[in-house]
Amino acid sequence: MAVHTPSLHTGTMRIIGAEEQHVAHNYHPLPVVISRGEGAWVTDVEGKRYLDLLSAYSALNFGHRHPAIVAAAREQLDRLTLTSRAYHNDRLGTFAAALAKLCGKDLVLPMNTGAEAVETGIKVARAWGYRVKGITPDAATIVVANGNFHGRTTTIVGFSDDPQAHDDFGPYAPGFVSVAFGDAAAIEAAITPETAAVLIEPIQGEAGVVIPPEGYLREVREICTRHNVLFIADEIQSGLGRVGETFACDREDVVPDVYLLGKALGGGILPLSAVVANADVLGVIRPGEHGSTFGGNPLAVAVGERVVEMLSTGEFQRRAAALGEHLEARLDELVGHGVTEVRVAGLWAGIDIDPSVGTGREVAERMLTRGVLVKDTHGQTIRIAPPLVVRATELDWAIEQLKYVLEG
Ligand SMILES: *Cc1c(COP(=O)(O)O)cnc(C)c1O
Numbered sequence: 001m002a003v004h005t006p007s008l009h010t011g012t013m014r015i016i017g018a019e020e021q022h023v024a025h026n027y028h029p030l031p032v033v034i035s036r037g038e039g040a041w042v043t044d045v046e047g048k049r050y051l052d053l054l055s056a057y058s059a060l061n062f063g064h065r066h067p068a069i070v071a072a073a074r075e076q077l078d079r080l081t082l083t084s085r086a087y088h089n090d091r092l093g094t095f096a097a098a099l100a101k102l103c104g105k106d107l108v109l110p111m112n113t114g115a116e117a118v119e120t121g122i123k124v125a126r127a128w129g130y131r132v133k134g135i136t137p138d139a140a141t142i143v144v145a146n147g148n149f150h151g152r153t154t155t156i157v158g159f160s161d162d163p164q165a166h167d168d169f170g171p172y173a174p175g176f177v178s179v180a181f182g183d184a185a186a187i188e189a190a191i192t193p194e195t196a197a198v199l200i201e202p203i204q205g206e207a208g209v210v211i212p213p214e215g216y217l218r219e220v221r222e223i224c225t226r227h228n229v230l231f232i233a234d235e236i237q238s239g240l241g242r243v244g245e246t247f248a249c250d251r252e253d254v255v256p257d258v259y260l261l262g263k264a265l266g267g268g269i270l271p272l273s274a275v276v277a278n279a280d281v282l283g284v285i286r287p288g289e290h291g292s293t294f295g296g297n298p299l300a301v302a303v304g305e306r307v308v309e310m311l312s313t314g315e316f317q318r319r320a321a322a323l324g325e326h327l328e329a330r331l332d333e334l335v336g337h338g339v340t341e342v343r344v345a346g347l348w349a350g351i352d353i354d355p356s357v358g359t360g361r362e363v364a365e366r367m368l369t370r371g372v373l374v375k376d377t378h379g380q381t382i383r384i385a386p387p388l389v390v391r392a393t394e395l396d397w398a399i400e401q402l403k404y405v406l407e408g
Pocket of ligand 1: 112113149152205238
C-alpha cells in the first residue's frame with residue numbers, strides 16, 4: 001500500500017481554499033479532500049487511497065456505500081422520497097416494527113439527526129414526568145454525566161462541560177444536573193422527587209471512548225427503577241454493532257427505558273435518528289406535540305429498515321467483537337511506546353498519545369501521510385472506529401503505520 005508525502009497538491013489546495021473562504025469555520029478538517037469511498041477505503045481528488053478508521057464517527061458502521069444499503073436507497077428513490085407526516089407512507093410502519101423488535105420495545109419516534117433524538121428524549125422524559133410520575137409543573141430535572149456529548153443544540157450544549165461546546169452559547173436551559181461519569185452513587189445522590197430521567201452515554205464516545213467501570217450500567221438501571229426515573233441511553237455512537245453487541249448496554253445485559261439512536265441507523269447515506277421506548281413512556285406524546293418535516297421520510301426509513309435487517313442476523317456484531325479483540329491485543333502492545341493508555345470496546349478505541357510524541361492532531365496529520373484517517377479528540381486522544389467491514393489485515397497494516405508515526 002502506498003506511502004504518501006505530506007506535500008499538498010495544488011488541486012487539493014484550491015479546493016480547501018474555496019471551502020475555507022465560503023464555509024463557516026466550525027470544523028478544522030484534516031488536509032485531505034475525499035471524492036470517493038468504498039467499504040473501509042476512501043480516495044482523494046489526487047487518486048490517493050486511505051483506510052478510513054473514523055467512519056464518520058460511527059455513522060459508517062457498514063462502510064462506504066454498502067451494496068445492500070445503496071440498493072435499498074436506489075429502489076426507494078425510484079418510488080417515493082418524502083411525504084411529511086401529514087400523510088401515511090408505506091415504509092414507516094415496517095421500519096418502526098423492525099427497529100422496535102431489534103430494541104425489544106413497542107414504539108419508535110423517527111427524527112433525523114442525533115441531537116434531535118436527544119431533544120426528543122428530553123421532551124418525552126419531561127412529559128412523562130408531569131403526566132405519569134406527577135412531577136410539579138416545570139420542575140422536572142434530568143441527571144446527566146460530566147464529559148457528556150449529546151449534540152450541538154442550545155439545550156444540549158447547556159449541560160456540556162466542554163468549554164468549546166458550551167461557552168458563549170448561553171443563556172442555558174435549566175433542569176439538568178451533571179455528576180461524575182461512572183459513579184452510580186453520584187447519580188442516586190442527585191435524584192430528587194422531581195427527577196424525570198437519567199441521560200447517559202453507556203460509553204462516552206466524544207470524550208475519548210471512556211468506558212465506565214463494570215457494573216455501572218446495571219447499577220444505574222437499578223437506581224432508576226428504584227426511584228421511578230427513566231433510564232435514557234444515548235446509543236447514537238455506541239449502538240448498532242460498534243461494541244460487538246447491538247447496544248453498548250448489552251455489555252451488562254441492561255435494558256434502558258429509552259434508546260436514542262442515530263448515526264449508523266442512516267446506513268452512511270442520510271441522517272436518520274430515532275427514540276425507541278415502550279408505550280407507557282413514548283405513548284405520552286400526543287398528536288401535534290412533536291414532529292419533524294423530514295422525520296420518518298420514506299427514503300430514510302427504507303435505508304433504516306435495511307440497516308436493521310443487516311443487524312438482525314448478528315453477523316456485524318460478531319465481526320466487531322472478533323476484530324475488536326484483535327485490535328485490542330495490537331493496541332495494548334503500544335502502551336509505553338508513545339501511547340499512555342488505550343480503551344477498547346468492540347471495534348472502538350480511544351488511544352491516549354504521550355505528549356512527548358506530539359498532540360492527537362499531529363499524530364492524525366502524520367497518519368494521513370501514511371494513508372490512514374483517524375481523528376483526534378480532546379487534545380491527546382486518537383479515536384478509532386473502523387467500519388465493521390474492515391479486515392484484520394487492514395487493521396494490522398494501520399497499526400504498523402501508527403507505530404511508525406509514534407516512533408517519529
Ligand atoms: C454524534 C452524537 C450525537 C449527535 O448526533 P448528530 O447527528 O451529530 O446531531 C449525540 N449523542 C452522541 C453520543 C453522539 O455521539
